Amino acid sequence: MKIFQFSLKDERGWLLLWSAGIALVVSFIISLYPTLGEMIRSFVDKTSMIKGFIGLYAPLMVGRSYFDLWLCMEFFSYFGVLVGFYPVIYATGVISGDMERGTLEMLLAQPVSRRRVLVEKFAALLLILLLLCIVGYASLVGATALWVQEKASFLEYAYIFLNNYFLLLALAGVSFFCATLLNEQRPALGLSIGVILVSFILYKGLSGAGIALWLARLTPFFYADATKILYTGQIHWGDNLVLAAVGTVFFALALVIFQRKDIAG
Amino acid sequence: MEDLDLRVEKGEVFGFLGPNGAGKTTTIRLLLGLIRPTRGQAIIFGTPIDSGSSSLRRHLGYLPGDLGLPSHLTGGEFLARMAALRGGEPGRKAEQLSRRLDLDLSRKIKGLSHGTRQKLGIVQALMHEARLLILDEPSSGLDPLAQQVFYELIQEEREQGRTVFLSSHLLNEVERTCVRVGVIREGRLVVIEAIQELRKKRVKWAEVELTREVDPDTFRVPGVRSIQQEGKKLRLALEGHYQEVLQVLARSPIGDLTIRDASLEEIFLEYYAEDKDRQP
Numbered sequence: 001m002k003i004f005q006f007s008l009k010d011e012r013g014w015l016l017l018w019s020a021g022i023a024l025v026v027s028f029i030i031s032l033y034p035t036l037g038e039m040i041r042s043f044v045d046k047t048s049m050i051k052g053f054i055g056l057y058a059p060l061m062v063g064r065s066y067f068d069l070w071l072c073m074e075f076f077s078y079f080g081v082l083v084g085f086y087p088v089i090y091a092t093g094v095i096s097g098d099m100e101r102g103t104l105e106m107l108l109a110q111p112v113s114r115r116r117v118l119v120e121k122f123a124a125l126l127l128i129l130l131l132l133c134i135v136g137y138a139s140l141v142g143a144t145a146l147w148v149q150e151k152a153s154f155l156e157y158a159y160i161f162l163n164n165y166f167l168l169l170a171l172a173g174v175s176f177f178c179a180t181l182l183n184e185q186r187p188a189l190g191l192s193i194g195v196i197l198v199s200f201i202l203y204k205g206l207s208g209a210g211i212a213l214w215l216a217r218l219t220p221f222f223y224a225d226a227t228k229i230l231y232t233g234q235i236h237w238g239d240n241l242v243l244a245a246v247g248t249v250f251f252a253l254a255l256v257i258f259q260r261k262d263i264a265g
Numbered sequence: 266m267e268d269l270d271l272r273v274e275k276g277e278v279f280g281f282l283g284p285n286g287a288g289k290t291t292t293i294r295l296l297l298g299l300i301r302p303t304r305g306q307a308i309i310f311g312t313p314i315d316s317g318s319s320s321l322r323r324h325l326g327y328l329p330g331d332l333g334l335p336s337h338l339t340g341g342e343f344l345a346r347m348a349a350l351r352g353g354e355p356g357r358k359a360e361q362l363s364r365r366l367d368l369d370l371s372r373k374i375k376g377l378s379h380g381t382r383q384k385l386g387i388v389q390a391l392m393h394e395a396r397l398l399i400l401d402e403p404s405s406g407l408d409p410l411a412q413q414v415f416y417e418l419i420q421e422e423r424e425q426g427r428t429v430f431l432s433s434h435l436l437n438e439v440e441r442t443c444v445r446v447g448v449i450r451e452g453r454l455v456v457i458e459a460i461q462e463l464r465k466k467r468v469k470w471a472e473v474e475l476t477r478e479v480d481p482d483t484f485r486v487p488g489v490r491s492i493q494q495e496g497k498k499l500r501l502a503l504e505g506h507y508q509e510v511l512q513v514l515a516r517s518p519i520g521d522l523t524i525r526d527a528s529l530e531e532i533f534l535e536y537y538a539e540d541k542d543r544q545p
Contacts, residue, residue: 102333
């Protein structure tokens with residue numbers, strides 16, 4: 001477990017920075033709700049067309065609080081993709097970056113197997129992502145208690161963060177796969193970010209326009225529309241399974257490539 | 266790499282000599298299982314090497330040619346991590362080595378000079394007391410004092426029965442530390458020879474500036490392999506015995522005299538020429 005420990009130690013600074021960033025963003029967005037949320041509420045109540053649109057788009061949403069609607073629009077819709085940059089940066093740093101810097105050569109000259117190196121680095125990432133989701137949830141609970149007087153669906157929010165965690169797991173697998181393909185950090189970073197952004201835009205575009213939904217289903221973001229629970233009131237455990245499978249398959253592919261890869265700094 | 270066939274005996278200090286880009290680092294990476302050969306195999310302690318030979322690497326100490334160190338750590342933290350991967354701690358040997366190489370382990374690697382990083386790499390490779398040391402261009406960037414300490418360390422490792430495989434492009438370094446040497450050029454092993462034999466073949470150049478013209482045949486004595494003349498300037502290739510040529514030089518009207526070792530490239534050219542001559 002040494003590589004796992006070293007990876008966590010190396011990431012301490014970044015973990016603190018990202019945690020602080022997430023807490024700040026969550027708190028900032030929620031702190032705006034008492035002011036902006038009231039405006040939205042009066043606008044929606046006065047405009048039957050908008051109310052009708054919300055009813056059409058998400059019939060069950062109408063029965064929910066305006067705070068849920070606020071969180072759906074302003075936070076949950078992009079939390080996954082924003083935090084999704086963490087696994088990308090991490091994976092390209094510890095694989096292609098370390099290869100480029102020559103530190104991976106030094107590591108693999110020690111009595112550790114390649115499999116162990118990759119698995120322990122991946123495990124460290126999964127723990128870090130879990131911590132980031134917990135920080136996100138804790139910040140949301142704290143900020144809501146501080147600024148919001150309405151009823152909040154804390155249990156459903158917890159599920160949304162869990163669903164986001166599985167999305168991050170899938171993105172972590174994809175990032176490791178991309179990072180093992182290339183020997184230099186920048187191209188690997190570009191490839192990973194490209195893959196994730198293209199699939200996010202594809203999902204948003206297709207599902208928003210309501211066309212080629214079969215294609216939208218091929219992106220991980222389809223299974224991580226965390227607001228689904230707020231629209232339908234149902235928990236989709238199957239989505240989490242799909243995301244876990246995507247992450248596992250891509251990580252397994254990364255392992256196969258890494259085992260066969262020539263390590264030349 | 267092509268047709269590379271060499272065997273290093275237990276307890277031997279073997280020098281792997283070649284110019285930059287000859288294939289020394291590639292060979293070493295093959296030995297460590299970092300890259301895979303398209304055909305053939307490397308065997309260490311009777312075990313074929315592949316990327317999964319992690320337990321075998323417990324017996325290896327390695328210093329890479331392109332030394333990559335985690336810049337955010339101190340030297341001490343780096344050594345502790347490397348030792349921890351072998352289930353231990355840096356121990357007394359690391360302390361001794363650091364002291365002898367005048368290495369401050371409390372400083373961040375980020376702020377270390379190239380030479381100091383190299384010292385850290387050497388400590389890391391030697392501290393495990395591994396049975397086999399694989400050192401790629403080990404004295405690169407070391408100051409003369411640290412080089413001297415490094416040669417002493419290699420001598421001590423040899424006395425303790427460790428096997429050392431050392432690559433270099435510096436003939437002097439290999440001469441000082443190794444028993445046998447393999448010369449590689451353009452991915453092919455040109456020759457394997459005992460250092461004693463290599464010394465015999467080694468050419469020195471005497472560049473003589475005369476105060477007046479002298480018949481170059483005066484210098485055709487045993488030990489002079491070839492003579493080139495340009496007016497009052499003579500270039501003598503010396504080989505083996507120097508006694509007679511020194512006597513001739515002492516009698517000659519010499520304005521200036523320089524005697525230097527043939528460069529590695531010149532020796533390679535000699536081997537290469539011989540190699541080509543042998544081909545049908």
